[in-house]
Amino acid sequence: MTAMGTELAPARQSCPACGAGHPRAASASRRTGSVVATCRRCGAHWLTNPSPGQEIAESYDFDRDTYAAFVAAKRQGTLEGAYEATLQRLDQVILSGGRDLFDVGAGAGEFMALARERGFEPHGNELAPGAIEMAREQTGVELHHGDLSTLEGENLYDAVTMWCVLAHVPDPDDLLAQIHRVLKPGGVLFLQTPRWSAMDTTALTLARLTRGRSVRVLDRRVNDSHMVLYSRRGLTAQAERAGFEVVSAEPVARYSLKTDSYLRSLGVPRRAATTAARGLDLAVDRNLFFRNILDLYARKPLA
Ligand SMILES: [Zn+2]
The missing domain is CATH 3.40.50.150 (Vaccinia Virus protein VP39)
Structure with missing residues (x-):
């Protein structure tokens, strides 16, 4: 689709949080083609190639x-x-x-x-x-x-x-x-x-080790809807x-989706998601x- 108004950001080669250049890039996802960059200074992670074209107002219609x-x-x-x-x-x-x-x-x-x-x-x-x-x-x-x-x-x-x-x-x-x-x-x-957490580091490592093949969790966390996952340091720098x-x-x-909905969005079958969600809900409730x-x-x- 060609743009009919405000384009989404082009490939971003400097950190959207703290502004540092020279990020480390992960292999492109084999599912979506998305490339996640890591800021070597503040630890933020972001999507370098968001989908172009669609106006943000259209995507919330x-x-x-x-x-x-x-x-x-x-x-x-x-x-x-x-x-x-x-x-x-x-x-x-x-x-x-x-x-x-x-x-x-x-x-x-x-x-x-x-x-x-x-x-x-x-x-x-x-x-x-x-x-x-x-x-x-x-x-x-x-x-x-x-x-x-x-x-x-x-x-x-x-x-x-x-x-x-x-x-x-x-x-x-x-x-x-x-x-x-x-x-x-x-x-x-x-x-x-959203914050870059230990879960995301695991997902990113898996994506790198498999050269972009095992990316379901990473794709779910960093995408056109969540273009930046912040660190405390990066978010502070951006606000200042x-x-x-x-x-x-x-x-x-803090998990605002029900756990079974979240697991199913990761591709876990319904019955397995329901079972796993019981244990995970307890952990979330206890912080x-x-x-x-x-x-x-x-x-x-x-x-
Ligand atoms: Zn940064």
Whole structure:
């Protein structure tokens, strides 16, 4: 397909997180042709050859039924706990004094609904029309339809939140710049994004040893939807480059898909996935599984 608008990033030969050059490249996946690069400085890993052509808005053009099926595959409980803890932490680190919160890629509005219960004034945006419809029904909030660059004004919000958005966008530096613009001085960005974990190192080693033949797990973790898997050091460098003061960047274990859905997405047959999922769910619930996520809190400096 040829491009009809914004192209996804071309092959990236410098680290999207810390900016260092001369990465180490893995063999191309025999399944997808994707090539994963490793930053020798910060340990971030990224897709060097994302698929060109499709506008990001098109790839999120889900209707209501499609979006509802996606919501149904999410693990119940895990994210609610994370939502609650995040709102409490935001209360401790926001210095701008207000309660206006903007959720980027707000989905069906579950996080905004809880934010409102905890005394925040929720706002948000979405690209998927089906999600905007669900958010309207569940929260009464009218989400902005479009990315953050189409939202006018500056110094508007005390908190901006992003649940697994940064790794999906073709230009994460630009997204962080937009967030910096709309935050008030003293306001705080919270984001969670996939982290390069021990599981991924195993998958990458397997891909290298088999010259791109055993790549199912690696392809599932680094792809057009997760173009960068960050390290703490790389994510910190990127936030600081965008003008933020990093409050904290912490690895956590958080699995938002149900384990059986996740295993089946890796190609494990249904019955085996159901059996394996029981044991893995226990490990996830006890926070014993790989720390697959980074939580970042970063503040726009006061004046
Ligand atoms: Zn780097």
